[in-house]
Amino acid sequence: MDQILNVLVIGLLLGGIYGLVSIGLNLIFGVIRIINFAQGELVMFGMYGCYWAHVQMGLSPYVSVFIVAPLVGLLGVVIQRVVLQPLQSEPSMQIFATFGLLMMFQNIMLALTGGEAFSVGGSLGTEVISLGDTKVSMVRLITLLATTLITVGLHFFLKRTMLGKAIRAVTQDKRAARVMGIAVERIFLLTFGIGAALAGLAGALLTPIYSITPGIGGNFIMAAFAVVVLGGLGSVWGAYLGGLIVGVVEAFAGFYIDPVLKSAVWFLIFLVVLVVRPAGLLGQVGAEEVGFREQH
């Protein structure tokens, strides 16, 4: 019982990680209606990019993120333009396409690195705030803070700026938006770019925590889907809350029941949400069918 606070903190911090990885995924799905299976691989690129910057130029990931995240964002724009836009009329093909990208990206990194695990050790990865039995890892705290800031920032961006309103318009009704003079294709490019940049950012913040392997993206993607489904398709706050909930549930299940059952927890959440409230917590009822969510 004395571990409750510690497990709660662990769960919240883990939720920050999940939220960060899922936010970009959710944004892309909400606006472009594509499930980007390669989202985990974009995170992976962010990690390798920061590792490379660390080894070659001695930069901390918290510095190189400002270069790496935009670069991954640029890759996202290229993916949308070159791979997904031509497949616009065939949504199921788009899913296969992102899956193909997943495999291509994983194998490119495999070929380049031989599969050896890389790590950015460093002292930043070790700082811990100790409150008795409860340990708060600094890098995870920073990740949670970043996730919170990004969620708030995205919320205001979508609500208050012209560009954000344009994105919401496209989300609500693509054709009407086009009639109103919004360049829908450009919005899609921008959205995928932002979603990819968020993945790159996630990679940068996660670099001090994990050993990087070509397949590491796959480790996050299942949890990310559970988060997106739970939070509500297309809802930015949904991804944030969903992340926290999944993180806390996982932490408690892992500690009090058995760590082996953790991935079962994700699937259980999937099932329960899809049966009870398919739109997710903050998704508009019916959104899972129509595939859009009104931001408020």
Add this chain to the structure above:
Amino acid sequence: MKKSTALAGIALASVVSLVSTANAQTIKIGAINPYSGPLALYGTEVTRGYEIAVDQLNASGGLLGKKVELIRGDATNPQQGIATVEQLVTREKVDLLLGTYVSGISMTASDAAMRYNKLYWETNAVFQTLTERGLPNFIRSGPDGNVFAVTSSKVVRDLIAPALKKDIKDVKVWLESEDSVYGTGVAKAQKQLLTEMGAQVVGVGAHSWKSIDLNDTVLRAKQANPDILIQTGYVPDGNLMLRTIREQGWKPSAILFVGTGDTPETLEAVGASYLEGVLVVGYPRNDIKDSYGPGNKAYLAAYQAKYKKDPIAPQGMAAFSGAQILFESIKAAGSVDPDKVRAAAQKLDKPEGTYASGFGAKFDDKMQNTRASFTASQWQSGAMVTVYPKEAVLPNVTLKPLGRP
């Protein structure tokens, strides 16, 4: 004799002599390993051991009067193993097969080799069933998975308990492993052996090696308050576990890793100062006494000369020694025929400490080499130093404190 018959006869004779000359020149060995994909690093390392052994063999006259040629066959998964064997046998015309870093690939590849009645000599894969299934063409020179459990239990009894100044009966152990057949199999064997020795196994835990978070695993282990944490898994989970243990401020009296945790991948992840004192059970390294592993330094020198860098992992030297045992068996058999080699190998009786990796050669009736062991090393100042068994340890080596800094 008619002219056409004579011509045909000469043509036939020259073709036959050409073919048999070609056959007479070399013995071809197919080396099956993953050379691409996530395990390419280790697959290549294992084959480098073979290549060094082949170089030395050819320099000293070859095998059965012929040169040996090693032909690589890439297999990254069990299905590909079958295809690769077929290609090596039918197109490259290899005489026998040598492998394998991955147990799953060895299973299918050796089966495929059986269909062509080719010998499959296993140097590295540890899965028990490989020898237990009784495939007639399969011989394993390296240790099997059970030896991981045996060695780690002995390390607890003979090295860690004395260092902690505790009787084995008072030693508390938490067994952690990755959750596939490999990890859980080793953990099960460890539990049995340690319990037989009288140690207290306070808990057994399993986790996915792809886990994003191991806080629950570490907290559960910490709660049971063991003296020793034993972890059997892969690199990503091992690294994450060490980081998590550090974060949670847990300081077990000793940490023992089995199978992985002995490469720069782990050093880079947690740094030399935190890694100090951690023990790893694995394949014998190049810093063992020459009386334990004759020629282990020579292997290191040969590797550095040929590949211009240090060995990546100790699996290569086990492969090297395994290849040498193979060559001896073929020499004794006078043939590459699987049955003849099997019979010859069964007669081998070389004591432990015959080969560079410290192996001997004595095969049981399942053709498992019973004289192949692992060693234990300790991280000291950022380097892996062999500390067990006593016979392998260099004179100037001491055991550093096992606890967390």
